Amino acid sequence: MASAAVAEQRKIIDAAAKAGVKRFLPSEYGTNTANAEILKVSKFSASKADVTEYLKQTNATNPGLTWTSVIVGPFFDWNIKSGSLGFGISSGTATIFDGGDKRFSTTNLATIGRAVASVLAHPAETANKHVYVSSFNTTQNEILSSLEKATQKTWTIKQRTTKEAMATGAEKLASGDRSGFYDMVLGITYGDGYGTDFAKDTTDGLSNELLALPKEELDVVIKEIVEGKRP
Structure with a gap:
């Protein structure tokens, strides 16, 4: 679902329940x-959580419709290419938040697709729960080191705090500037207390092994991105 239409999933959930659909994967990711x-x-995250609560309520009255919320963190390869994680490949500049050593989980697009397919292949194990997957548990500084290795140059570094990013994002969104969404995502991804290290910050941990997801290497993926080998 498009970001602005997340709440509209309730209508689809109602229709799915009436039609006898067995599994609903809400727009999480x-x-x-x-x-x-x-x-x-x-x-925005609260709207997604509201949809999950609606699915829980629906499942309570219609157990035939189960759900799985697939949580993946930022789309790694897509966001590195676009610069949305603070790394500009063409300019060789990086914005590092809070020193750059906070670990977070992030997933490549193809791995997200494999995870969704595997969720449907493991219906019992993934029913009515959040499922966490990740290509990498990494840090900004590890990504920067890999990018410098792949581009064979020293990057220019800008320093920023997640506190400032969150404040700027909230101010922009309050004024109708949707670019504030990206500031908020950066603040959440790189900040403390937001449960972004899935292996450490979640009760069930990662489901990579259950879903038979491939092991991936940061340097390999970064090199492919820099060389234009990632779609």
């Missing part, structure tokens, strides 16, 4: 919406 702190600062 991002931040850890089971984390209470995220819901306090991000209305």
Whole structure:
């Protein structure tokens, strides 16, 4: 679902329940919406969490319709290419938040697709729960080191705080500037307390092994991105 239409999923859920659909995967595929702190600062994440609550209510009265919320963190290869994670390949500049050593989970697009397919191949194990997957558990500084290795040059570094990013994002969104969404995502991804290290910050941990997801290497993926070998 498009970002602005997340709440409209309720209509589709109602239709799915009436039609006898067995599994509904809501429009998640991002931040850890089971984390209470995220819901306090991000209305978009709160809207997603509301949909999950609606699915829980629907399942209580119609057990035939189960659900799985697939949580993946930022789309790694897509966001590195676009610069949305703070790394500009063409300019050789990086914005590093809070020193750059906070670990977070992030997933490549193809791996997200494999995860969704595998969820449907493991219906019992993935029913009515959040499922966490990740290509990498990494840091900004590890990504920067890999990018410098792949581009064979020293990058220019800008320093920023997640606190400032969150404040700027909230101010922009309040004024109708949707670019504030990206500031909020950066603040959540690189900030403390938002449950972004899935292996450490979640009760069930990662489901990579259950879903038979391939192991991936950061340097290999970064090199492919820099060389234009990633779609």
